[in-house]
Amino acid sequence: MLSLRPTHTLALCILLRALLAYWISPSSVSSTAGFLSSSSPLTSWLNLQEGIYLFKRGIDPYSGGVFRHSPLYLSLSSLLPISIFSNPLFCAILFTVADAFAAYALIGIWRLRQGLRLTMESSRDSLLVAIYMLNPCIFIPSLARSTSSLDNACLLGAVMWACEACGSGPGGKSENESVVSSKRSRSKSRSLLLLALRTHLSTDTLILLPPTMMLILSQDPGSRLASPRGFVPGTKNKSTLTTPILVLLAEWFLYWTLLTLLSSLVVGFGSGWMGQTWGASFTLPDLTPNPGVWWYFFTEMFDHFRPFFLMVFSVHLLLYVAPVCIKFQHDPLYAFFILTGILSTFKPYPTLSDPGLFMALWGVFPEVYKYLRHPLVTFLTSLHALLLQPLFAHLWLSHGTGNANFYYATTLVGACSGGLALVDACWAGLRIAVGGVEGVDERGEEKEVVTQQ
Amino acid sequence: MLRTGFFVIFLLLSSVLCLEDTVEEFQEQLSFKSLRDGRVASTFSFKTLLKDATPRDPQTLALDNDDSQHYTLFPLTLGQILRQYAITELHLTLNAGKWNYDSWGYPDEPGVGVGAELWAWMADGSSLSIDERWQGVRNALAGLFCASLGSLDEQRTTSPRLSFPPEGSLPDWGLPHELRHASHASEHVCTENLTPFLKLLPCKSLSGLAALLNPHRLFDADWHGMSLHVLWRPVGIEMRLNFQLVSDPLRISTNKKQDWSFASLFDRVVEKACPVAKSSRVIVDLPTYGVYRVHPEPSEILNGKAYYDLTNSNQVWDIGTMWPVDFEYPLSKPTEALLPFSVRRSLFGSTQDRGQLSIVVTNNQNETLQMLYLETMPWIVQFYLHTIRVHSDDIPSDNLVSNITYVLPVPHARPATFESVLTLPGHSTLTFTMDVAKTFLRYTEHPPDAQRGWDLPPAFLHPSYSHRTDLPTTLVASIHHPYLLI
Numbered sequence: 001m002l003s004l005r006p007t008h009t010l011a012l013c014i015l016l017r018a019l020l021a022y023w024i025s026p027s028s029v030s031s032t033a034g035f036l037s038s039s040s041p042l043t044s045w046l047n048l049q050e051g052i053y054l055f056k057r058g059i060d061p062y063s064g065g066v067f068r069h070s071p072l073y074l075s076l077s078s079l080l081p082i083s084i085f086s087n088p089l090f091c092a093i094l095f096t097v098a099d100a101f102a103a104y105a106l107i108g109i110w111r112l113r114q115g116l117r118l119t120m121e122s123s124r125d126s127l128l129v130a131i132y133m134l135n136p137c138i139f140i141p142s143l144a145r146s147t148s149s150l151d152n153a154c155l156l157g158a159v160m161w162a163c164e165a166c167g168s169g170p171g172g173k174s175e176n177e178s179v180v181s182s183k184r185s186r187s188k189s190r191s192l193l194l195l196a197l198r199t200h201l202s203t204d205t206l207i208l209l210p211p212t213m214m215l216i217l218s219q220d221p222g223s224r225l226a227s228p229r230g231f232v233p234g235t236k237n238k239s240t241l242t243t244p245i246l247v248l249l250a251e252w253f254l255y256w257t258l259l260t261l262l263s264s265l266v267v268g269f270g271s272g273w274m275g276q277t278w279g280a281s282f283t284l285p286d287l288t289p290n291p292g293v294w295w296y297f298f299t300e301m302f303d304h305f306r307p308f309f310l311m312v313f314s315v316h317l318l319l320y321v322a323p324v325c326i327k328f329q330h331d332p333l334y335a336f337f338i339l340t341g342i343l344s345t346f347k348p349y350p351t352l353s354d355p356g357l358f359m360a361l362w363g364v365f366p367e368v369y370k371y372l373r374h375p376l377v378t379f380l381t382s383l384h385a386l387l388l389q390p391l392f393a394h395l396w397l398s399h400g401t402g403n404a405n406f407y408y409a410t411t412l413v414g415a416c417s418g419g420l421a422l423v424d425a426c427w428a429g430l431r432i433a434v435g436g437v438e439g440v441d442e443r444g445e446e447k448e449v450v451t452q453q
Numbered sequence: 454m455l456r457t458g459f460f461v462i463f464l465l466l467s468s469v470l471c472l473e474d475t476v477e478e479f480q481e482q483l484s485f486k487s488l489r490d491g492r493v494a495s496t497f498s499f500k501t502l503l504k505d506a507t508p509r510d511p512q513t514l515a516l517d518n519d520d521s522q523h524y525t526l527f528p529l530t531l532g533q534i535l536r537q538y539a540i541t542e543l544h545l546t547l548n549a550g551k552w553n554y555d556s557w558g559y560p561d562e563p564g565v566g567v568g569a570e571l572w573a574w575m576a577d578g579s580s581l582s583i584d585e586r587w588q589g590v591r592n593a594l595a596g597l598f599c600a601s602l603g604s605l606d607e608q609r610t611t612s613p614r615l616s617f618p619p620e621g622s623l624p625d626w627g628l629p630h631e632l633r634h635a636s637h638a639s640e641h642v643c644t645e646n647l648t649p650f651l652k653l654l655p656c657k658s659l660s661g662l663a664a665l666l667n668p669h670r671l672f673d674a675d676w677h678g679m680s681l682h683v684l685w686r687p688v689g690i691e692m693r694l695n696f697q698l699v700s701d702p703l704r705i706s707t708n709k710k711q712d713w714s715f716a717s718l719f720d721r722v723v724e725k726a727c728p729v730a731k732s733s734r735v736i737v738d739l740p741t742y743g744v745y746r747v748h749p750e751p752s753e754i755l756n757g758k759a760y761y762d763l764t765n766s767n768q769v770w771d772i773g774t775m776w777p778v779d780f781e782y783p784l785s786k787p788t789e790a791l792l793p794f795s796v797r798r799s800l801f802g803s804t805q806d807r808g809q810l811s812i813v814v815t816n817n818q819n820e821t822l823q824m825l826y827l828e829t830m831p832w833i834v835q836f837y838l839h840t841i842r843v844h845s846d847d848i849p850s851d852n853l854v855s856n857i858t859y860v861l862p863v864p865h866a867r868p869a870t871f872e873s874v875l876t877l878p879g880h881s882t883l884t885f886t887m888d889v890a891k892t893f894l895r896y897t898e899h900p901p902d903a904q905r906g907w908d909l910p911p912a913f914l915h916p917s918y919s920h921r922t923d924l925p926t927t928l929v930a931s932i933h934h935p936y937l938l939i
Contacts, residue, residue: 295893
């Protein structure tokens, strides 16, 4: 695999994925096989089709029911015939393209982090493509046509362009100064546009905004984990960061407002869609099981305490943003990575795509691997959760021999594995700055372990 | 002195007027029909007419100076409820069992859905909103009938556009009238509902046809149900109390005879007529097959029906039919259909998260039949309209479903209302399928005995779009849907 050229690997994976997506019907992946984890009420393709059907018939899909997708999807539907959304070929192409783009963005992030240009090849490209395209956590939701795959593509694209928009981009010396800066601002705009779009599609993007913006403002996306200093801004004048931050926020807000206006325009100047789409993440109206930790908790919640704990769970997600961004201010990409892990473990409506994204991003940080304390435990716990989740969902919902507690137990194991991975990622990301490996000295020879008798 | 004299005369006059009883009228009727499968359907109907009365104008609700209510025959308890919430038209049915349309035909009273069903027409424009009055009236009726009508809350209330037109007339107050409809399939009728029902009758169960309402026999019947209908026509307010039952004489008889009589069906006979009843009749639908004897001799036979007039009689009545030969159960399917169409409705899917709703309608006629199809479903079962597939005799024909109106369900708050028009070519079978999602519930939202599951409300098929407008609404049997989650 490693000897293959990245383009070949990508082409091979695309072909494989497209064929799989064409031949495997989404229902066999999503429902009957018990893959509750593959799509959530917010990202289900079936719900999207229903929304589009209602919209085309002049019924407001946001007046209730199951449709919780952004109105932007509805605007897409007015351009395309309705039958295309149930066409297996169209869906196969759409989701394979989305995943291929996400895999390309992942390579892009890696190349830019290594100080290469976006078009320059590196030896790790094929591996990264394989990590993304052949990852069951990524391709199962894609086969189930969960729009979370599109969300992931959107997010990785935003990060790739954020890396490209960093202060002193690669090859800055050889090229004309003005060309470089115009290219940089174009990347920045693309990144912010994708971020605004992603905020529309999935509200949890708000949590990923600070590290991504820090990335755009930083000097370069290279790894600084081994030499933590402070935040290294890309601007020459290091004292005035306020203006660039405000400009960045304003640009993002502009795109976001435009998209909001467009959304309201699509549904006829209404604002009812906001509660039905964004509000769902805060009020949890649909308790369909998913690999997250919210659904069971709020199924069993006393009605009296529901608003309070909804607030607690939502605020809990926000709590991590500032500490992680401050601690990893020297490497915003790593802060982004950590926050992805937090979202995949604690967000209200996760799908397998969310842990999948976290897993795939591990590929970009090979420098921390040797500082991990318990990678085997983490790997085995997540494997345990991944294998048992469909099994227990099937036992509970289709076979009728299990119950909700079985499935819930596996989602708890999944959350534990997410937690273990997070803790280890934080540890390794900080430990690398100290240098050396426990038990191994600088020259790579094993130290004698002294134990007291 | 003179004044006192006038007063006495006035009192005398008014009491004479009351005795003449021209303002209120009470009529009772009982009809019997022998059914194909050997069973007997009996329908009690008690009608009270309040002449020249009108429903309360909801605009006067704020004024709090309602007309005084003096009734002699009309039940005061019901009158108070109707006036307090300014109800123009009201229909309440409480049934148990599944009405078998294919072998029993149309019922005399169309509301035969399982469980409780309540619908009312109310005019808007009062200080109290329609929904507040709807809540008030269902709570008041729950108290009056000892039934859990309070559970017909906003999670079960719908306002279908076309399916429940007012049976009477709507007064022209210049106010818009609105419909509220709710049904609850797991609320069954029982003795505790019959006692308040009898209290609404002027003769209670002491005399007249109501004397036959023996709870031991009524609730032993294969199908039984009671209903209350209040409606307004320009002649006055009409209140109808009905009790319908389908008894099986073959089950209770020692031989294999289809014979029935008052004594065998109800274990009672009519010993004296209700003195205030303006008319009191018994109608026996004469079967068109076999040799039988109706006893006693009817006073009149008209259009294949035997009529008995019990008004003001002091005779003991034990009307019945006797058959000399044993009943032979029809083994082959009868060739002649009782209904212009037959329906089957089911929910498929063994998993707890997905399913498929299907109705199969067969048109038994030569002409094309257009019918209104209404589904009201609690939010726990959510429709996927884009998966609607219609097959006519196994040929995909999606154009046979039209005029779709859909009110989306709101989780934890509002049921879904789906109305459409189905077109059935002559002698064809239409299969309508739609995927549904079964919602996951909070632990407090499970019904008691959660392992038993949910009773989903019946659907309604109304052939109102055909040229024959006399066909009543058919209720497709409600589905019992096992639900076990958490």
